[in-house]
Amino acid sequence: MGRRLGIIAGSGKFPFYFLQEAQNLGYSCVVAGIKGEAENDLENKADVFEWIDIDGIFKLITFFKNQGVNEAVFAGKVDHRKIYKEGKIGKALLGLLAKAKDRSPTAIIEAAIGFLYKQGIEIIEPTKFITSAFCDEGILTRKKPSREENEDISFGWDIARKIADLDIGQTVVVKDKAVVAVEGMEGTDETIKRGGLIAGEGAVVIKVSRTLQDPRIDLPVVGLNTVESLVEAKAGALCFEAQYVPFFQREKAVSLADANRISIVAKKVNKKGSRLNI
Template sequence: MRYGLIAGNGQFPFLVIEGARRAGVELAVAAIREETDPMIERVADRLIWVGVGQLGKLIRFFKAEGVARAIMAGQVKHVQIFSDAVPDLRMLKLILRLPRRNTDALIGAVAEELAREGIELIDSTYFIRDQLAADGVMTKRAPDERERGDIEYGLEVAREIARLDLGQTIVVRARACVAIEAMEGTDETIRRAGKLARGRLTVVKIAKPNQDMRFDVPVVGARTIEAMVEAGATCLCLTAGKTLMFDREEMISRADEHRISIIGVQPT
C-alpha cells in the first residue's frame, strides 16, 4: 500500500518521514509552499510543492503516485487557510460548502474530498506512536501538592475550552487561570503567562474530547521546556496517548535538568 504525506510547518513532517522510513515505507510528500521547511526536499523520497489552496493539484499528485492512505502532519496557520490562500476551483467549492469556517471543519471537509478519491486520511501519529506521552510521571520529579492542585483545576478548565475548540493549553497559578491558548500556540501562551505572573506556573495541555488523531494533534517539544524555564513554570500535564512529544528523550532530559515535572493523564 502506498502512503502519502501532506506536510505543514515545523518538525512534525520530518518525524513522520523518519518513522515511515524505519518501518520500510516510502512516502509521496505534498509540501505546503507557504508553510513547509524547504529542507524537506533533502529527506523526501518523492515530493511536490502545492499552494495551501491547491487541493486539486494535491489530489492529482496522490492519485498519480497510487496513494491509498495519507497522513497530515504539521500546522497550517489559520491566516493562511482563511485569509491569504488563493484557492483552486476544487478548494473554493469545498470552502463554500463549509457550515463553519474553523480549522476542524475545513480539514474534515478535505478528508471527505480525499475519501471520494479513494484516499483515506489516517492517524497522523501512525508511524511515530513511540513519541506519544505516556500515562503517569515521565520525569524524575513528580508533581508536588501545589502542582497537583493546579493540575486538578487546570484540567477542569482546559477540558471546557477544548470542548469549545478555543485552544488546548491553559496556564495556572494557585488555582487561578493565568493564560489560555488562542492562535499563538502553546509555547507563546506559556511565555505570555510568564509575563503576567512569572514563577510557580503549571501548564496543562490536553486533547479535545473525542480528539481526531488525523489532524490538530496536541504537540509539545524541547522548545516547550525552554518556554517553561523562561516563564518560571514548574509542571507540565499532558493527555497520555494523544499528545506528541517531539524529541521526547531530550525534552524529558531538559525537564529533569530544570526540575520540571511532566505527567501524563488519561483522556476523559
C-alpha cells in the first residue's frame, strides 16, 4: 500500500484523471465522492471510497482520519447554486458559510480548507500530479482562428482576466467584439451554451485563470465536455490559458473540434506572483 492521498471528488472528468495520475505515482487514493456531483463509476476505480453529502464535512473528516489520510485535494466541480436551494444546507455547511467572508466559491472553499487544516487534514495543490495535462502555447487544431476570431480573442482576453480576478467567473463568450455571456454560478459549459443561444453561430469562448490563482481552491480546466458544449453552441473557437489551464481528454477533444471546424488555441501569459507552479 502506497502513501495515502485523499480526494474530495465533484463532477466532471477531472477526478478520474487525477485519480489515475496519482495511482500511477504510487499513491493509494481514498476518495470522498460528493453526492449529486461525483460520477458513480468513480467508486469502482478508487482504492477506498465513501459517499458524502455536500455539507458532510464531519463525515469527511472521520472518513479520512479512519483511513490514515492527512493530505487531500479538491478535484471536480460542485454546483455553487446549491447554497441557495432549500434543503441543501445543513448545520455544518451553515457553520462554514458563517466563517467565510462572503458566499463566493473562493471564500467558502478557503473556509473549508482552514477548518480541515485545524482537524489535521491539509489540502494540497493538485498541479504536480497532472503536469501532462498542461499545454504549451500554440494552435492545437487543424483549423486556425480566422482574423475575426483572433480579434475577438484579443478583445475578450483582458475582460476575462478582470472577471476572473473579481471572482465572478473564468469564462467569457465573445462575438464581433462584444461580450455575449459571462460565467457565473452555472459553470463554463452552461455559459458556453447560453452564449450560443444569444450570439448564434461563430462565437469565441475564452477561459483563463486568475492572476493569483490558488489551485487548491479552484483549478480552471477545459476538456472533452468543453468542446461538446462548443459544438452544441456552434462556436467558432476556444482560447484558454497555456500552462495554467489543464486540458483533459485532449486527443478526443481536439478530434471532435477538428470534425466541427472549431479552433482551439492555448495562449501564454506571464504572471507575477502566481501560486501556480507546474
